[in-house]
Amino acid sequence: MTNLAMSNALVSSSLPIPSALGSLDAYIGAVHQIPVLSVEDEQALARRLRDHDDLNAAQELVLSHLRFVVHVARGYNGYGLPLGDLIQEGNIGLMKAIKRFDPNIGVRLVSFAVHWIRAEMHEFILKNWRIVKVATTKAQRKLFFNLRKSKTRLGWLNAAEVRAVAADLNVSEREVVEMESRLSGRDIGFDLSADEDDEHAPPAPAAYLMTHEEDPSQAYERADSEDNQLELLREGLLQLDARSRDIIKRRWLDADSKVTLQDLATEYGVSAERIRQVEANALKKMKGLFVA
Structure with a gap:
């Protein structure tokens, strides 16, 4: 059974639901009118919930312990947060505790639930006490x-x-x-x-x-421009013949192993001047893409 299912069960319950009241004072007064369960009743309800997933039992367990959530919430008044919000968070912790409560462990539900109730309130306080956590x-x-x-x-x-x-x-x-x-x-x-x-x-x-960091809009424009230039470079290389493309890559794009004109001339069996001419023609052809 999820916490949402338990919450829905409480809303649809025929019992008087404190959350339907118009003010916090009325809510607090109402929860204190709900009878406290005896040990025997609490054990019986917990077993019905554990063994049969009985939502009616979950309703009674939750409602009978709402006054304890109010008591715990009042202990956190000094943090400047609304008491109603703290109670609401504590009620979530109460439902989580009831979902996990084992009646065979030999303790009252209130002793088991206090950890879950405080945990939810603590998390709420830490998130909302200041803008920065x-x-x-x-x-x-x-x-x-x-x-x-x-x-x-x-x-x-x-x-x-x-x-x-x-x-x-x-x-x-x-x-x-x-x-x-x-x-x-x-x-x-x-x-x-x-x-x-x-x-x-x-x-x-x-x-x-x-801040000395780059403006986000400028950073985006710069990254977008770089992507466009890389795409144009790829298109330009594809328009070259295999020899011209190899010369451009090894002369300009391979930063770790840049070769000289003479190295390429020896490899292709032509003069260094011929390699220079091929390189110049390839760069001129590619430049047209960037200028357009």
Whole structure:
């Protein structure tokens, strides 16, 4: 059973679906009205889902645990992201957990599901906290969610605190310092601010950040021109006789083994002047293609 199938089952359920309510407060109030399952009921529903792919059982398991998703989401309020979005992501994690839950492992579903719920919320926070993703490696992700809790005061960490945090989280001191710097920064618009008449506003990065790379449009035009020239060169070579084509290739196109007029004259049994004339006539004929 896919997460999409489970979601569709929830939408079509005859049970009161909190997502149909008009506000977040109403949703939170509604999920807290849904009864908590007993251990026996939870085990029975989990077995029906596992053994018979029973979507009705999946509905009840999901709905009875929505209040826990809300509880977890509230723990991430400090990241400045909408609580409703965090709850939505957590609900996805809950459905993934229910899909994988084995009632024979001897733990409650809520204990098993917390990992999946937090994982979805973490991924959402990392993608949306800043324009540029601030944590990509395992160590960076660990620091992102733990560094602020490790700080005991405002301001930058001192050397002793950096060492303590690094030891506690099993990461390098350099990674601690780098993540603290990333967390202390903020997003800045690349273009001018909305209030362009503000003479005291600092200049936007577009005013002083320069790139030395080629403009994409110019790079495309250059590459397209080179392709066209190569195609003309191929056509020009095909219009030459075999001897002229060989002379042009070995005199102009073989950079690693360029031969002299005398070498070709000896090979073809003619004078060097004759080879030069053949070469000149071939180049003139090919040049007409490029000029046209």
